[in-house]
Amino acid sequence: MSCExxxxxxxxxxxxxxxxxxxxxxxxxxxCRSQLETQCKLxxxxxxxxxxMVAGNPSGxxxxxxxxxxxxxxxxxxPWFAGLLPVSAAALALVVLVGVLTIGRPPRxxxxxxxxxxxxxxxxxxxxxxxxxxNTIHTAAPPSVARGPRPxxxxxxxxxxxxxxxxxxxxxxxxxxxxxxxxxxxxxGASLMAATIPTAELLKPWTTAExxxxxxxxxxxVDEGKPKGGSEIx
Amino acid sequence: MDAxxxxxxxxxxxxxxxxxxxFEARLADSSALAFRVALxxxxxxxxxxxxxxxxxxxxxxxFSRLRDRERFRAWLVRIAWRLALDRIRSTHRREVxxxxxxxxxxxxxxxxxxxxxxxxxxxxRLARAMDALPEKLRVVMVLAAIExxxxxxxxxxxxxxxxxxKSRLFHARKKLAERLR
Numbered sequence: 001m002s003c004e005x006x007x008x009x010x011x012x013x014x015x016x017x018x019x020x021x022x023x024x025x026x027x028x029x030x031x032c033r034s035q036l037e038t039q040c041k042l043x044x045x046x047x048x049x050x051x052x053m054v055a056g057n058p059s060g061x062x063x064x065x066x067x068x069x070x071x072x073x074x075x076x077x078x079p080w081f082a083g084l085l086p087v088s089a090a091a092l093a094l095v096v097l098v099g100v101l102t103i104g105r106p107p108r109x110x111x112x113x114x115x116x117x118x119x120x121x122x123x124x125x126x127x128x129x130x131x132x133x134x135n136t137i138h139t140a141a142p143p144s145v146a147r148g149p150r151p152x153x154x155x156x157x158x159x160x161x162x163x164x165x166x167x168x169x170x171x172x173x174x175x176x177x178x179x180x181x182x183x184x185x186x187x188x189g190a191s192l193m194a195a196t197i198p199t200a201e202l203l204k205p206w207t208t209a210e211x212x213x214x215x216x217x218x219x220x221x222v223d224e225g226k227p228k229g230g231s232e233i234x
Numbered sequence: 235m236d237a238x239x240x241x242x243x244x245x246x247x248x249x250x251x252x253x254x255x256x257f258e259a260r261l262a263d264s265s266a267l268a269f270r271v272a273l274x275x276x277x278x279x280x281x282x283x284x285x286x287x288x289x290x291x292x293x294x295x296x297f298s299r300l301r302d303r304e305r306f307r308a309w310l311v312r313i314a315w316r317l318a319l320d321r322i323r324s325t326h327r328r329e330v331x332x333x334x335x336x337x338x339x340x341x342x343x344x345x346x347x348x349x350x351x352x353x354x355x356x357x358x359r360l361a362r363a364m365d366a367l368p369e370k371l372r373v374v375m376v377l378a379a380i381e382x383x384x385x386x387x388x389x390x391x392x393x394x395x396x397x398x399x400k401s402r403l404f405h406a407r408k409k410l411a412e413r414l415r
């Protein structure tokens with residue numbers, strides 16, 4: 001019987017694996033028994049070697065050394081930064097939290113019930129148009145009458161570079177009046193539209209020139225007395 | 235538990251008298267275990283003793299927080315094991331580790347020089363083979379080799395079943411034999 005297929009199983013058998021076929025083979029094969037004996041000796045040497053690695057006892061004053069280390073640790077002052085570490089960690093966590101709340105805040109809706117309206121912002125190309133009329137409107141409104149939070153300050157609006165309401169050129173003043181009136185609870189569309197301000201001029205409908213239609217002069221094309229076209233043209 | 239092995243300076247802890255007495259008892263009972271575990275990794279008695287003392291110091295600092303005191307030995311084994319591995323990594327002392335077997339065999343009068351040389355070579359190969367073992371196999375091999383430890387004791391120390399210990403021992407010894415034959 002060939003021993004080759006048993007050679008790889010000898011080590012497992014030496015380690016304790018059950019192998020009845022190999023056991024039967026070993027009864028007949030002296031060579032495999034010899035190999036098994038070699039494997040067993042190797043394993044025994046390994047066990048002895050590892051046991052020798054971990055053999056031994058600590059020194060007699062081991063416990064005293066441990067106690068001395070504990071006492072030294074208890075007597076040693078803590079490093080100066082040890083007390084700062086928790087404080088630093090808390091400060092860092094606070095900064096991260098504020099950053100997340102500031103940067104990661106979702107955009108507010110433009111206008112909805114129960115939400116403070118935001119001021120319209122003029123298009124970026126015409127900043128001049130939004131300056132003077134707005135000041136006039138704000139000073140006209142007495143603070144005591146104002147309801148709820150005051151409209152955003154001009155500087156505050158200027159700082160807000162993100163346009164939330166784009167107003168066509170020339171309609172800024174009307175929109176601002178409507179906005180302030182709405183803010184103060186005095187929205188009155190009729191009075192706003194009746195105000196005698198240049199806005200009325202701006203809001204005038206466009207005038208267009210009368211369209212003149214010049215009748216075309218149709219000249220028939222004549223070629224040797226016969227008109228072109230008709231059945232000759234395919 | 236591995237956090238106990240960190241390098242952050244622990245605050246000085248003073249235990250109450252009852253815990254102090256209990257710790258003293260644990261120290262007397264388990265010092266050899268910590269030492270041998272460290273020795274199994276470091277193979278240097280001085281380093282092993284230093285690491286074992288450090289392991290007890292760490293254990294003392296967290297002793298009051300150990301809920302299950304019956305797990306103290308398992309806890310200590312893990313601390314000592316981790317500290318010993320850290321010591322090896324930090325100091326690269328593999329080359330200077332001694333083998334206790336070598337010393338014992340050199341003193342044996344019946345051994346010839348050739349025997350001693352062969353034995354020394356085998357010990358060095360065995361040490362390298364042990365270092366090459368996966369950690370979970372190596373720790374089982376070391377703990378099982380400590381005198382008086384059966385598979386149940388090893389399983390208790392590692393928090394695994396005796397069957398798992400047996401399986402890991404099988405594979406560890408097989409890997410060692412394959413490397414050493």
